[in-house]
Amino acid sequence: MNQTATAARLSNTRISLQSQTKEQMVRILNQHVTDLTDLFVQSKLAHWNVRGAHFISYHKLFDELAGHLTELTDTVAERVTALGGTAGVPVQSIAAQTSVAQWPLDQHQDVDVIKALAERWAVVANSARQAVVDTAQADPDTSDLFTEVSRQLDKDLWFLEAHFEM
Template sequence: MKVDIGMKGQDREAVGQILNAVLADQHILYVKTRNYHWNVVGPQFKSLHELFEEQYTQLADSIDTVAERARALGVHANGTMAEFVRDARLKEEEGRGLDSATMVGNLVHDHESVVKQLRADIERCDDQLGDAGTADILTGILEDHDKMAWMLRSFLNEKSV
Protein backbone atom coordinates (compact mmCIF):
# COMPACT_ATOMS: atom_id res chain seq x y z
CA MET A 1 0.00 0.00 0.00
CA LYS A 2 1.29 3.47 -0.87
CA VAL A 3 2.58 5.61 1.98
CA ASP A 4 0.80 8.99 1.94
CA ILE A 5 2.16 11.05 4.83
CA GLY A 6 2.95 14.33 3.09
CA MET A 7 6.52 13.49 2.09
CA LYS A 8 7.85 12.87 -1.39
CA GLY A 9 9.00 9.31 -2.03
CA GLN A 10 12.56 10.45 -2.69
CA ASP A 11 12.62 12.32 0.63
CA ARG A 12 11.32 9.27 2.48
CA GLU A 13 14.03 7.18 0.82
CA ALA A 14 16.69 9.72 1.83
CA VAL A 15 15.45 9.65 5.42
CA GLY A 16 15.48 5.85 5.19
CA GLN A 17 19.17 5.95 4.24
CA ILE A 18 19.87 8.12 7.26
CA LEU A 19 17.90 5.78 9.50
CA ASN A 20 19.72 2.73 8.16
CA ALA A 21 23.08 4.43 8.84
CA VAL A 22 21.93 5.24 12.40
CA LEU A 23 20.70 1.66 12.75
CA ALA A 24 24.11 0.38 11.65
CA ASP A 25 25.97 2.66 14.07
CA GLN A 26 23.67 1.59 16.89
CA HIS A 27 24.37 -2.09 16.14
CA ILE A 28 28.14 -1.60 16.05
CA LEU A 29 27.97 0.20 19.39
CA TYR A 30 25.56 -2.40 20.82
CA VAL A 31 27.89 -5.29 19.92
CA LYS A 32 30.95 -3.43 21.21
CA THR A 33 29.21 -2.60 24.50
CA ARG A 34 27.98 -6.17 24.89
CA ASN A 35 31.50 -7.49 24.20
CA TYR A 36 32.92 -5.18 26.85
CA HIS A 37 30.18 -6.25 29.28
CA TRP A 38 31.26 -9.86 28.88
CA ASN A 39 35.00 -9.21 28.97
CA VAL A 40 35.62 -6.36 31.40
CA VAL A 41 38.00 -7.17 34.27
CA GLY A 42 39.61 -5.28 37.11
CA PRO A 43 38.68 -3.47 40.28
CA GLN A 44 35.68 -1.73 38.69
CA PHE A 45 34.37 -4.95 37.17
CA LYS A 46 30.97 -5.01 38.89
CA SER A 47 30.08 -1.37 38.30
CA LEU A 48 31.25 -1.40 34.66
CA HIS A 49 29.65 -4.78 33.98
CA GLU A 50 26.33 -3.37 35.19
CA LEU A 51 26.73 -0.04 33.40
CA PHE A 52 27.58 -1.76 30.11
CA GLU A 53 24.47 -3.94 30.50
CA GLU A 54 22.28 -0.88 31.13
CA GLN A 55 23.71 0.77 28.05
CA TYR A 56 23.41 -2.14 25.64
CA THR A 57 19.83 -2.64 26.82
CA GLN A 58 19.12 1.02 26.10
CA LEU A 59 20.78 0.68 22.69
CA ALA A 60 18.57 -2.33 21.90
CA ASP A 61 15.48 -0.23 22.55
CA SER A 62 16.85 2.56 20.39
CA ILE A 63 17.61 0.12 17.58
CA ASP A 64 13.99 -1.01 17.57
CA THR A 65 12.74 2.58 17.51
CA VAL A 66 14.93 3.46 14.52
CA ALA A 67 13.95 0.35 12.55
CA GLU A 68 10.26 0.92 13.24
CA ARG A 69 10.55 4.53 12.08
CA ALA A 70 12.05 3.36 8.78
CA ARG A 71 9.19 0.91 8.34
CA ALA A 72 6.61 3.60 9.18
CA LEU A 73 8.07 5.65 6.33
CA GLY A 74 7.69 2.67 4.00
CA VAL A 75 11.44 2.10 3.81
CA HIS A 76 13.25 -1.20 4.28
CA ALA A 77 15.03 -1.43 7.65
CA ASN A 78 18.35 -3.22 7.23
CA GLY A 79 18.68 -6.26 9.45
CA THR A 80 21.85 -8.19 8.64
CA MET A 81 25.30 -7.88 10.15
CA ALA A 82 26.75 -7.44 6.66
CA GLU A 83 24.46 -4.44 6.07
CA PHE A 84 25.31 -2.97 9.48
CA VAL A 85 29.06 -3.26 8.95
CA ARG A 86 28.73 -1.87 5.41
CA ASP A 87 26.56 1.12 6.39
CA ALA A 88 28.02 2.02 9.78
CA ARG A 89 29.91 5.22 10.24
CA LEU A 90 31.47 3.70 13.36
CA LYS A 91 34.04 0.97 12.97
CA GLU A 92 34.33 -2.38 14.65
CA GLU A 93 37.51 -3.12 16.54
CA GLU A 94 39.19 -6.09 18.09
CA GLY A 95 38.08 -6.28 21.71
CA ARG A 96 40.58 -8.76 23.13
CA GLY A 97 42.94 -7.85 25.93
CA LEU A 98 41.67 -4.34 26.56
CA ASP A 99 41.82 -2.85 30.02
CA SER A 100 38.68 -1.29 31.44
CA ALA A 101 39.88 2.30 30.93
CA THR A 102 40.48 1.63 27.23
CA MET A 103 37.05 0.04 26.91
CA VAL A 104 35.41 3.04 28.54
CA GLY A 105 37.45 5.46 26.42
CA ASN A 106 36.50 3.62 23.23
CA LEU A 107 32.83 3.77 24.13
CA VAL A 108 33.02 7.46 25.03
CA HIS A 109 34.62 8.16 21.64
CA ASP A 110 31.93 6.17 19.82
CA HIS A 111 29.04 7.82 21.67
CA GLU A 112 30.50 11.26 20.98
CA SER A 113 30.97 10.35 17.30
CA VAL A 114 27.33 9.25 17.13
CA VAL A 115 26.23 12.53 18.75
CA LYS A 116 28.13 14.57 16.16
CA GLN A 117 26.71 12.54 13.29
CA LEU A 118 23.18 12.72 14.72
CA ARG A 119 23.40 16.52 14.82
CA ALA A 120 23.97 16.54 11.06
CA ASP A 121 21.30 13.87 10.50
CA ILE A 122 18.73 15.82 12.52
CA GLU A 123 19.42 19.01 10.60
CA ARG A 124 19.13 17.22 7.27
CA CYS A 125 15.88 15.44 8.23
CA ASP A 126 14.25 18.59 9.55
CA ASP A 127 15.56 21.34 7.29
CA GLN A 128 16.18 19.59 3.97
CA LEU A 129 13.83 16.61 3.94
CA GLY A 130 10.86 18.02 5.86
CA ASP A 131 10.65 15.18 8.37
CA ALA A 132 10.25 16.71 11.83
CA GLY A 133 9.08 13.33 13.19
CA THR A 134 12.34 11.58 12.40
CA ALA A 135 14.29 14.63 13.57
CA ASP A 136 12.47 14.40 16.90
CA ILE A 137 13.22 10.68 17.27
CA LEU A 138 16.87 11.27 16.42
CA THR A 139 17.00 14.14 18.94
CA GLY A 140 15.89 11.75 21.69
CA ILE A 141 18.54 9.26 20.61
CA LEU A 142 21.17 12.02 20.60
CA GLU A 143 20.21 12.90 24.17
CA ASP A 144 20.55 9.24 25.15
CA HIS A 145 24.05 9.09 23.66
CA ASP A 146 25.01 12.33 25.41
CA LYS A 147 23.98 10.79 28.72
CA MET A 148 25.69 7.45 28.05
CA ALA A 149 28.93 9.27 27.15
CA TRP A 150 28.71 11.34 30.32
CA MET A 151 28.12 8.25 32.47
CA LEU A 152 31.17 6.58 30.90
CA ARG A 153 33.36 9.69 31.17
CA SER A 154 32.67 9.72 34.90
CA PHE A 155 34.84 6.58 35.15
CA LEU A 156 37.84 8.37 33.65
CA ASN A 157 39.91 11.13 35.18
CA GLU A 158 40.10 14.51 33.47
CA LYS A 159 43.56 13.88 32.04
CA SER A 160 42.38 10.90 29.98
CA VAL A 161 39.28 12.56 28.53
Protein backbone atom coordinates in the same frame (compact mmCIF):
# COMPACT_ATOMS: atom_id res chain seq x y z
CA MET B 1 22.65 1.43 0.17
CA ASN B 2 22.04 3.13 -3.15
CA GLN B 3 19.00 5.23 -3.99
CA THR B 4 17.64 2.72 -6.52
CA ALA B 5 17.65 -0.06 -3.95
CA THR B 6 15.88 2.20 -1.46
CA ALA B 7 13.23 3.27 -3.97
CA ALA B 8 12.51 -0.31 -4.98
CA ARG B 9 11.86 -1.25 -1.37
CA LEU B 10 9.58 1.63 -0.39
CA SER B 11 5.99 0.63 0.26
CA ASN B 12 3.10 3.02 -0.17
CA THR B 13 2.10 4.91 2.96
CA ARG B 14 -0.35 7.68 3.71
CA ILE B 15 2.40 9.80 5.27
CA SER B 16 2.28 13.01 3.27
CA LEU B 17 5.95 13.28 2.34
CA GLN B 18 7.26 13.19 -1.20
CA SER B 19 8.73 9.82 -2.26
CA GLN B 20 12.16 11.40 -2.67
CA THR B 21 11.99 12.76 0.89
CA LYS B 22 10.95 9.37 2.23
CA GLU B 23 13.84 7.74 0.38
CA GLN B 24 16.30 10.26 1.83
CA MET B 25 14.94 9.76 5.35
CA VAL B 26 15.08 5.97 5.00
CA ARG B 27 18.75 6.15 3.95
CA ILE B 28 19.66 8.39 6.88
CA LEU B 29 17.62 6.37 9.36
CA ASN B 30 19.01 3.04 8.16
CA GLN B 31 22.58 4.29 8.52
CA HIS B 32 21.73 4.97 12.15
CA VAL B 33 20.15 1.54 12.54
CA THR B 34 23.46 0.09 11.31
CA ASP B 35 25.57 2.27 13.60
CA LEU B 36 23.35 1.69 16.64
CA THR B 37 23.41 -2.07 16.01
CA ASP B 38 27.20 -2.05 15.76
CA LEU B 39 27.47 0.06 18.92
CA PHE B 40 25.18 -2.41 20.70
CA VAL B 41 27.40 -5.34 19.76
CA GLN B 42 30.51 -3.41 20.81
CA SER B 43 28.87 -2.51 24.13
CA LYS B 44 28.17 -6.20 24.75
CA LEU B 45 31.78 -7.06 23.85
CA ALA B 46 32.89 -4.51 26.44
CA HIS B 47 30.36 -5.92 28.94
CA TRP B 48 31.56 -9.50 28.48
CA ASN B 49 35.30 -8.87 28.36
CA VAL B 50 36.07 -6.01 30.74
CA ARG B 51 38.54 -6.83 33.54
CA GLY B 52 40.04 -4.85 36.38
CA ALA B 53 39.32 -3.16 39.67
CA HIS B 54 36.08 -1.62 38.36
CA PHE B 55 34.82 -4.81 36.72
CA ILE B 56 31.42 -5.14 38.34
CA SER B 57 30.42 -1.48 38.00
CA TYR B 58 31.55 -1.36 34.35
CA HIS B 59 30.00 -4.74 33.60
CA LYS B 60 26.62 -3.51 34.88
CA LEU B 61 26.94 -0.07 33.24
CA PHE B 62 27.74 -1.52 29.80
CA ASP B 63 24.75 -3.85 30.02
CA GLU B 64 22.46 -0.96 30.98
CA LEU B 65 23.76 1.17 28.10
CA ALA B 66 23.33 -1.71 25.66
CA GLY B 67 19.69 -1.86 26.75
CA HIS B 68 19.27 1.80 25.82
CA LEU B 69 20.68 1.03 22.38
CA THR B 70 18.13 -1.74 21.87
CA GLU B 71 15.31 0.74 22.50
CA LEU B 72 16.85 3.47 20.33
CA THR B 73 17.50 1.07 17.45
CA ASP B 74 13.91 -0.13 17.59
CA THR B 75 12.60 3.45 17.53
CA VAL B 76 14.74 4.39 14.53
CA ALA B 77 13.95 1.16 12.65
CA GLU B 78 10.22 1.61 13.21
CA ARG B 79 10.41 5.09 11.65
CA VAL B 80 12.00 3.48 8.58
CA THR B 81 9.09 1.10 8.20
CA ALA B 82 6.52 3.84 8.92
CA LEU B 83 7.98 5.71 5.93
CA GLY B 84 7.57 2.59 3.77
CA GLY B 85 11.18 1.43 3.90
CA THR B 86 12.79 -1.82 4.91
CA ALA B 87 14.61 -1.42 8.22
CA GLY B 88 18.19 -2.51 8.74
CA VAL B 89 20.64 -4.64 6.82
CA PRO B 90 21.76 -8.25 7.26
CA VAL B 91 24.35 -8.67 9.98
CA GLN B 92 26.92 -9.59 7.31
CA SER B 93 26.60 -6.08 5.86
CA ILE B 94 26.96 -4.14 9.11
CA ALA B 95 30.77 -4.28 9.18
CA ALA B 96 31.00 -2.81 5.69
CA GLN B 97 28.44 -0.07 6.32
CA THR B 98 29.05 1.07 9.89
CA SER B 99 30.55 4.44 10.79
CA VAL B 100 31.93 3.02 14.03
CA ALA B 101 35.53 1.85 14.37
CA GLN B 102 36.12 -1.86 14.91
CA TRP B 103 36.21 -2.99 18.53
CA PRO B 104 39.71 -3.74 19.91
CA LEU B 105 39.27 -7.33 21.10
CA ASP B 106 42.68 -7.27 22.76
CA GLN B 107 41.65 -4.53 25.23
CA HIS B 108 40.30 -5.81 28.54
CA GLN B 109 41.58 -3.35 31.16
CA ASP B 110 38.62 -1.47 32.62
CA VAL B 111 39.88 2.09 31.96
CA ASP B 112 40.99 1.25 28.41
CA VAL B 113 37.66 -0.43 27.66
CA ILE B 114 35.56 2.47 28.92
CA LYS B 115 37.65 4.96 26.89
CA ALA B 116 37.29 2.84 23.74
CA LEU B 117 33.55 2.59 24.29
CA ALA B 118 33.25 6.35 24.89
CA GLU B 119 35.10 7.05 21.61
CA ARG B 120 32.66 4.90 19.68
CA TRP B 121 29.65 6.25 21.58
CA ALA B 122 30.72 9.79 20.64
CA VAL B 123 30.77 8.91 16.92
CA VAL B 124 27.17 7.71 17.03
CA ALA B 125 25.97 10.52 19.34
CA ASN B 126 27.52 13.20 17.14
CA SER B 127 26.09 11.58 14.02
CA ALA B 128 22.61 11.59 15.57
CA ARG B 129 23.00 15.26 16.47
CA GLN B 130 23.97 16.02 12.86
CA ALA B 131 20.95 14.06 11.66
CA VAL B 132 18.71 16.41 13.66
CA VAL B 133 19.95 19.24 11.44
CA ASP B 134 20.11 17.22 8.22
CA THR B 135 16.47 16.11 8.46
CA ALA B 136 14.86 19.22 10.00
CA GLN B 137 13.73 20.90 6.77
CA ALA B 138 12.55 17.81 4.93
CA ASP B 139 10.90 15.89 7.76
CA PRO B 140 10.44 17.50 11.20
CA ASP B 141 9.14 14.23 12.66
CA THR B 142 12.32 12.35 11.76
CA SER B 143 14.34 15.30 13.05
CA ASP B 144 12.45 15.15 16.33
CA LEU B 145 13.15 11.42 16.57
CA PHE B 146 16.86 12.13 16.16
CA THR B 147 16.63 14.74 18.93
CA GLU B 148 15.36 11.99 21.25
CA VAL B 149 18.11 9.62 20.10
CA SER B 150 20.79 12.29 20.48
CA ARG B 151 19.62 13.24 23.95
CA GLN B 152 19.86 9.64 25.20
CA LEU B 153 23.22 9.00 23.53
CA ASP B 154 24.64 12.23 24.99
CA LYS B 155 23.48 11.26 28.47
CA ASP B 156 25.01 7.80 28.12
CA LEU B 157 28.24 9.30 26.78
CA TRP B 158 28.36 11.52 29.84
CA PHE B 159 28.01 8.41 32.05
CA LEU B 160 30.99 6.86 30.24
CA GLU B 161 33.17 9.98 30.23
CA ALA B 162 32.52 10.67 33.92
CA HIS B 163 34.77 7.72 34.69
CA PHE B 164 37.93 9.35 33.36
CA GLU B 165 39.59 12.73 32.92
CA MET B 166 39.38 14.17 29.41
